[in-house]
Amino acid sequence: MSYPVIDTYSTLDSILHRFDPRAKLITFTILIFSFAFITELVVALLAVIFSIILIFISRIPLHFVYISLKFPALFIFMIIVVMAFTVQGSPLIGLGYVSITIEGLYIGALIFLRAIASLILAFLMLATSRFDEIIKAMYSLKIPNILIQMITFSYRYIFVLLGEFFTMKRSMYTRGFKMKLNQYSLNIIGNMIGMLLVKSYERGEKVYRSMLSRGYTGNPRLFTDFRMVMADYMLSSVLLLIAFSVQLFPFVISNL
Amino acid sequence: MHISDGVLSAPVIAAGWIVTLFFIALTIRSTMKKYDIVEQIPKFSVMTAAFFVVSLIHIPVGPTSVHPMLNGLIGIVLGPIAYVSMFVGLILQAFLFQHGGVTTIGVNAAMVGIPAMIAYYLFMKGYERGISEKTLGFMCGAFAIALAAILLVFVLLSTGQEFSGLARVAAVAHLPLIVIEGILTGAIVTYLAKVKPELLPKKMKK
Numbered sequence: 001m002s003y004p005v006i007d008t009y010s011t012l013d014s015i016l017h018r019f020d021p022r023a024k025l026i027t028f029t030i031l032i033f034s035f036a037f038i039t040e041l042v043v044a045l046l047a048v049i050f051s052i053i054l055i056f057i058s059r060i061p062l063h064f065v066y067i068s069l070k071f072p073a074l075f076i077f078m079i080i081v082v083m084a085f086t087v088q089g090s091p092l093i094g095l096g097y098v099s100i101t102i103e104g105l106y107i108g109a110l111i112f113l114r115a116i117a118s119l120i121l122a123f124l125m126l127a128t129s130r131f132d133e134i135i136k137a138m139y140s141l142k143i144p145n146i147l148i149q150m151i152t153f154s155y156r157y158i159f160v161l162l163g164e165f166f167t168m169k170r171s172m173y174t175r176g177f178k179m180k181l182n183q184y185s186l187n188i189i190g191n192m193i194g195m196l197l198v199k200s201y202e203r204g205e206k207v208y209r210s211m212l213s214r215g216y217t218g219n220p221r222l223f224t225d226f227r228m229v230m231a232d233y234m235l236s237s238v239l240l241l242i243a244f245s246v247q248l249f250p251f252v253i254s255n256l
Numbered sequence: 257m258h259i260s261d262g263v264l265s266a267p268v269i270a271a272g273w274i275v276t277l278f279f280i281a282l283t284i285r286s287t288m289k290k291y292d293i294v295e296q297i298p299k300f301s302v303m304t305a306a307f308f309v310v311s312l313i314h315i316p317v318g319p320t321s322v323h324p325m326l327n328g329l330i331g332i333v334l335g336p337i338a339y340v341s342m343f344v345g346l347i348l349q350a351f352l353f354q355h356g357g358v359t360t361i362g363v364n365a366a367m368v369g370i371p372a373m374i375a376y377y378l379f380m381k382g383y384e385r386g387i388s389e390k391t392l393g394f395m396c397g398a399f400a401i402a403l404a405a406i407l408l409v410f411v412l413l414s415t416g417q418e419f420s421g422l423a424r425v426a427a428v429a430h431l432p433l434i435v436i437e438g439i440l441t442g443a444i445v446t447y448l449a450k451v452k453p454e455l456l457p458k459k460m461k462k
Contacts, residue, residue, distance in 0.1 A: 006351065006352050029358070032261065032358050032359060033358075033359055035261075035262075036261040036262045036269075036357075036358075036359045037262075037265075037266050038262075068354060069354060071355075072260075072353070072354045072355055075260070075355075076260050079260070079263065079422065082421065082422050082425050083418070083421070083422060085421070086420070086421020086422060086424070086425070087418045087421060088418075103418070104418075107418055110262075111260075111262050111263050112262075113262075114261065114262025115260045115261045115262035115263070115357070117262075118261035118262060118357065118358060118359065119260075119261065119354055119357075122261075122350060122351060122354060122358045123354050125351075126351045126352070146284060146293060146297065147280070147284075147340075147344075149297050149301075150297060150300060150301055150304065150340065150344050151344050151347060151348065152301075153297065153298060153301030153302070153305075154301045154302075154304040154305045154308065154344050154345070154348060155305075155348060155352075156301075156305075157301060157302050157304075157305035157306075158305045158308050158309060158348070158352075160305070161302075161305050161306050161308075161309045162309050162312075165309050165312075179315065179316060180316070181315065181316055181317055181436075183439060185315075186315075186436065186439045186440050186443060187439070187443045189313065189315070189440065189443075190439070190440045190441075190442070190443025190444045190446075190447060191443060191444075191447050193310050193313075193324075193326075193440070193444050194443070194444045194447030194448050194451065195447070195451075196306055196309065196310065197303070197306055197333065197444070197448065197452075197455065198448070198451055198452045198455070200302045200303055200305070200306035201299075201302070201303065201452065201455055203302055204298055204299035204300075204301075204302035204303060205299070207298045207299075207302060208295055208298040208299055211298055212294075216294065217294060218293060218294040218297065
């Protein structure tokens with residue numbers, strides 16, 4: 001377990017890093033939604049290749065990409081395995097009771113590729129901007145103010161509370177606690193979680209009072225200097241074009 | 257528990273977002289009526305961060321490990337606005353850990369959020385009847401995760417018949433989690449009742 005450090009490499013310089021955060025938020029979201037509903041296996045493969053090319057364009061070190069996406073990718077891979085065994089169809093390999101079917105493998109692979117493409121894009125969107133820039137972009141896109149503030153403050157306090165949590169965990173382990181799957185362990189963990197909640201609740205009170213004393217009124221004050229330049233419009237158009245053509249592809253094919 | 261991107265069909269995703277946006281608007285509006293939102297935002301955020309941290313705990317189960325979701329507990333502690341808390345948590349999880357998918361945030365929030373809200377009302381009803389915190393916590397925790405698993409199966413099946421196998425695997429995988437979450441929620445609720453009772457819904461006196 002470690003701190004979530006998605007924007008470690010947000011200070012590099014690349015086309016994606018220079019991309020206006022507002023435009024990035026919109027175009028990447030459209031791309032993610034478009035890639036998640038691809039219907040053809042070949043197109044899904046192209047989408048994954050495109051996303052991988054974007055990783056190279058972004059210049060984010062590959063080991064960082066690897067450690068960030070390893071577990072999510074493994075989790076999605078399990079879906080292929082389950083689908084391959086459970087979908088009815090013509091068997092490819094029979095193993096006694098169970099058999100791997102072609103149909104299952106096809107659906108599984110399609111889901112896997114769609115998910116990986118979306119995963120990489122979501123990763124790149126956040127990895128190439130500082131988180132506070134994304135937040136500012138959300139404000140200027142007129143997303144309800146309450147919701148954004150909740151996201152921002154929750155994000156900040158995750159780090160504080162993770163630190164608190166590590167300390168509690170360490171002190172538990174120094175006293176000889178061992179995590180096992182039994183009622184005793186679960187009770188102890190339950191008490192620890194309860195303690196974390198109590199501490200967080202009290203901290204919430206303090207945070208509220210300190211924010212109030214600094215003049216917090218529930219409205220954010222923003223100093224943004226986002227300016228769309230030619231390159232931003234170009235990149236947005238290219239990405240949007242890809243998002244739409246991926247969805248239009250099956251219709252084009254069927255009309256040929 | 258989370259459904260990743262690329263699994264569900266477009267109508268299911270759209271339905272998930274509609275349900276989620278409806279509940280968010282509803283719960284935020286009703287909270288604003290009752291409380292000062294300026295006071296609620298910092299407190300709500302710190303609690304959301306706490307639940308996010310809690311979901312990073314890994315409990316070993318056989319060769320793998322599970323992480324508690326505690327949607328029942330979130331419901332009990334925060335009330336109906338727990339839905340928003342889980343929505344925010346899912347957004348942060350999708351973008352900070354790349355877990356759970358972006359397009360499916362709506363569906364995932366509905367799957368854990370609706371049971372959380374029901375768990376809150378169950379807890380209040382049970383508290384009035386004088387059931388002990390431990391039993392009540394266990395029941396609400398187990399109920400919330402069981403209902404989430406049922407919703408998950410429902411969502412998978414409504415996407416297509418070919419997902420029936422995946423739905424069955426997912427349902428079986430949730431069985432141990434129901435017991436674990438029940439015991440955990442029971443322990444936490446007992447602890448909170450002793451140490452900080454104001455975190456729990458108020459005990460109504462007849």
